Amino acid sequence: MTVGMKQRAAVLISGRGSNMAALAAAARDPAYPVEFVLVLSNRAQAPGLGLAAALGVPTAVVEHRAFKGDRAAHEAAIDAALRAADVQILCFAGYMRLLTPFLVERWAGRMLNIHPSLLPAFPGLDTHARALAAGAKLHGCTVHLVTQTMDEGPILAQAAVPVLADDTAETLAARVLVQEHILYPLALRLFATHHPGTPPPADAALLNPQPPEVAPNNPLPPDGAPHSPLPPDAPLP
Numbered sequence: 282m283t284v285g286m287k288q289r290a291a292v293l294i295s296g297r298g299s300n301m302a303a304l305a306a307a308a309r310d311p312a313y314p315v316e317f318v319l320v321l322s323n324r325a326q327a328p329g330l331g332l333a334a335a336l337g338v339p340t341a342v343v344e345h346r347a348f349k350g351d352r353a354a355h356e357a358a359i360d361a362a363l364r365a366a367d368v369q370i371l372c373f374a375g376y377m378r379l380l381t382p383f384l385v386e387r388w389a390g391r392m393l394n395i396h397p398s399l400l401p402a403f404p405g406l407d408t409h410a411r412a413l414a415a416g417a418k419l420h421g422c423t424v425h426l427v428t429q430t431m432d433e434g435p436i437l438a439q440a441a442v443p444v445l446a447d448d449t450a451e452t453l454a455a456r457v458l459v460q461e462h463i464l465y466p467l468a469l470r471l472f473a474t475h476h477p478g479t480p481p482p483a484d485a486a487l488l489n490p491q492p493p494e495v496a497p498n499n500p501l502p503p504d505g506a507p508h509s510p511l512p513p514d515a516p517l518p
C-alpha cells in the first residue's frame with residue numbers, strides 16, 4: 282500500500298445500518314486507512330441507505346427480488362457495481378443474503394463480516410436468544426473473513442460481554458451492539474494496514490476492546506494509529 286493512500290471499501294447492508302454508520306464515522310478520521318466509497322443494499326427500503334446518504338457515502342440498490350431467484354445474476358450485478366466504484370474491500374454488515382461461490386471466489390481475502398456472537402459459538406440467526414438458552418456466561422461479537430461456509434471464515438477480532446442474570450435477548454443484543462460498533466472499525470483498520478490482499482495470520486488480532494466503563498473512548502491497541510470511533514454510548518449519526 283502506498284503510504285497515505287486510503288483503501289476503497291464498500292459496505293453491504295440489508296437493514297438498519299448501524300455498523301455501517303460506525304464504520305463511516307471512524308473513516309472520517311484523516312488517519313483512518315479506509316474510505317467508504319459505496320453502501321450497497323439488496324433492499325431499497327433498508328433504513329441504512331438514508332443513514333449512508335446523510336453521512337455523505339454514495340449508495341446503490343441491487344434488489345435481489347428483481348432477479349427472481351437468479352442468484353448468480355444478482356451477484357453479477359452487485360459485482361459490477363462494486364467494480365464501477367473501484368472497490369477494494371467489502372464489509373458485510375447485516376447483509377441478509379447467502380453468497381454463491383461466484384462472489385466468494387472473486388473477492389476472496391477481501392471480504393469482512395461482523396457476526397453477533399463469539400464464533401464458532403452460535404453461527405446463524407437469533408444468536409442472543411440462543412446464547413441465553415444455552416446458559417452462556419460470555420457472549421459477544423466477531424469480525425471474520427468471509428468464506429463459502431456461513432460464519433466460518435478466519436476470525437480477525439472478537440469482543441466479549443458478560444451475560445447478566447436478568448438479560449433478555451434484547452438487552453444482551455444492545456450490549457453486544459455497543460461492542461460491534463467499536464470492534465468493526467478497529468478490525469477493519471488492522472486488516473487494511475496489513476499487506477493488502479493478504480489476510481493476517483489467524484492469531485494476529487484477537488482483540489477485546491475494553492468495556493465502556495473501563496475505557497470509554499480508548500478501544501485502540503497501544504501501537505494503533507489514532508482514530509475516532511463512536512463513543513460507546515453515543516447516538517448513531
Ligand code: GRF
Binds near residue numbers: 294297329375395422
Ligand atoms: C448486527 O448485529 C450484525 O452483527 C449482524 O446483523 C446486525 C446488523 O445490524 N450481522 P446493523 O444493520 O449494522 O445495525
